[in-house]
Amino acid sequence: MGLIEALRGTRDILPDEVRYWQRVEAIAAAVLTRAAFTEIRTPIFEQTGLFERSIGEATDVVGKEMYTFKDRGDRSVTLRPEGTAGVVRAYIEQGLHAQGSIQRLWYLGPMFRYERPQAGRQRQFHQLGVEILGTAAARADVEAIAVATDILRQLGLQNLTLQLNSIGDKGDRQKYREALVAYLTPYRLELDPDSQDRLARNPLRILDSKDARTQEILKGAPSMLDFLNPEAQVRFERVQSLLTDLAIPYQINPLLVRGLDYYSHTVFEIQSADLGAQATVIGGGRYDHLVAELGGPETPAIGWAMGLERLILLLKQLQPLPPATVDFYVVSRGEFAEAQAMLLSQQLRQQGFTVEMDVSGSAFGKQFKRADRSGAVACLILGDTEAETRTVQVKWMATGEQAAIAQSELSAYLHQQQPALKATQTADKG
RNA sequence: GCGAGCGUAGCCAAGUGGUUAAGGCAGCGGAUUGUGGUUCCGCCAUUCGUGGGUUCGAGUCCCAUCGUUCGCCCCA
Structure with missing residues (x-):
């Protein structure tokens, strides 16, 4: 075409869709604020080393999905592929640990991963996430999960399942890894090629292979849960009992491992049955050593991130949002009338009304057509006659009734009509 | 990075090698130059994602490329 188009894996979010985003953002902010979480905004790009050290150099995210480049000062810079690393960096660098023993933070913004796009997966995508830093209490895990389920419930989403697992501490994982490799090695040649590869590099990832034969072999494999040390086991049981207390349903999934090293x-995921292969809407877990590994004080923490594109995919399936409407549509024609219309529009907006002023200068008939489409409850009409007499015609669109009102009385008149106005609008939106 | 499918207007599409590329929605203009939702009329793709090739002739066949969809992988 010769036209410059949006890059692969990026997309424009147009006004009709933005309304879904605003809804998610408003509900999430309200739920999080009520739970005493505060918002943090960190840079979209960071030193490459931050992600290498936090996410893990062996992970796919770091190894092959990062947008990394040299800036003009020859620094290696990376567009953030996830949110936790930047939050933890800020937590250490800004001394947030000194400002209170426990920090509850949330963030929202674009993330970047160089992947093959498909449904629910873009190269620039958006995550909303929370982090609770400074406590190892099982209650913190459950609070983080509860706040997630609250957001989803308030959005009205259904068909979601919470998958839960514990991957213990480093020692537990080491022992389990050995046991798993020992079990799988005899089956080596029966595994799918990807899993054969992972047997050496990252055997835990074999657990969530989608290959049918691999899954079958895994049925006889040792379970992570049998390798938890007594303390970790007690901890995991505590998380479960607290979830039960809050009536938050969950499924234990011993095969659930996560792709980031920290x-x-x-660890947990919330998945939807109504998405395709990219079913995970929320994923997260505990990361007790990350803060120290990045040079901060020993600080246990837990967090999760939510994929907003995926969430909005679900929201759209659920309930189309009614179109945006305005309270009043201002129709005017003629030099003086147009000037007065502009002044009146401004005044009404200052009083909290939503007012669309027709600036086309086209015939009255055309302006009324647009008024009709705008969803306005009433039209405010100014022509030469009204300009001379300093009046305005108020036409109620539903009934077609019209009244001449002095411009000086307009806002008083409209305020008086407001209950009827609201009733009409809610009825329209049904 | 791998495999498969698909690209015709802002959107949904018909078209399966032969003169001028259906139709619908939306939009714009008129009937109606001071009154909307209905109706009627008109306009709205020199071109089929892009580039090349085959052919007397290509939206239609071939190759490449870009984009997109589904799956793998990965992850939210």
């Missing part, structure tokens, strides 16, 4: 103990 997780330990509690």
Whole structure:
């Protein structure tokens, strides 16, 4: 075409869709604020080393999915592929640990991963996430999960399942890894090629292979849960009993492992049956050593991130949002009338009304057509006659009734009509 | 990075090698130059994602490329 188009894996979010985003953002902010979480905004790009050290150099995210480049000062810079690393960096660098023993933070913004796009997966995508830093309490895990389920419930989403697992501490994982390799090695040649590869490099990832034969072999494999040390086991049981207390349903999934290196103990995902292969809407877990590994004080923490594109895919399936409407549509024609229309529009907006002023200068008939489409409850009409007499015609669109009102009385008149106005609008939106 | 499918207007599409590329929605203009939702009329793709090739002739066949969809992989 010769036209410049949006890059692969990026997309424009147009006004009709933005309304879904605003809804998610408003509900999430309200739920999080009520739970005493505060928002943090960190840079979209960071030193490459931050992600290499936190996410893990062996992971796919770091190894082959990062947008990394040299800036003009020859620094290696990376567009953030996830949110936790930047939050933890800020937590250490800004001394947040000194400002209170426990920090509850949330963030929202674009993330970047160089992957093959498909449904629910873009190269620039958006995550909303929370982090609770400064406590190893099982209650913190459950609070993080509860706040996630609250957001999803308030959005009205259904068909979601919470998958829960504990991957213990480093020692537990080491022992389990050995046991798993020992079990799988005799089956080596029966595994799918990817899993054969992972047997040496990252055997835990074999657990969530989708290959049918691999899954079958895994049925006889040792379970992570049998390798938890007594303390980790007690901890995991505590998480479960607290979830039960809150009536949050969950499924234990011993095959659930996560792709970022920093997780330990509690890991979880919330998945939807209504998405395709990219079914995970929320994923998270505990990361007790990350802060120290990045140079901060020993600080246990837990967090999760939510994929907003995926969430909005679900929201759209659920309930189309009614179109945006305005309270009043201002129709005007003629030099003086147009000037007065502009002034009146401004005044009404200052009083909290939503007012669309027709600036086309086209015939009255055309302006009324647009008024009709705008969803306005009433039209405010100004022509030469009204300009001369300093009046305005108020036409109620539903009934077609029209009244001449002095411009000086307009806002008083409209305020008086407001109950009827609201009733009409809610009825329209049904 | 791998495999498969698909690209015709802002959107949904018909078209399966032969003169001028259906139709619908939306939009714009008129009937109606001071009154909307209905109706009627008109306009809205020199071109089929892009580039090359085959052919007397290509939206239609071939190759490449870009984009997209589904799956693998990965992850939220």
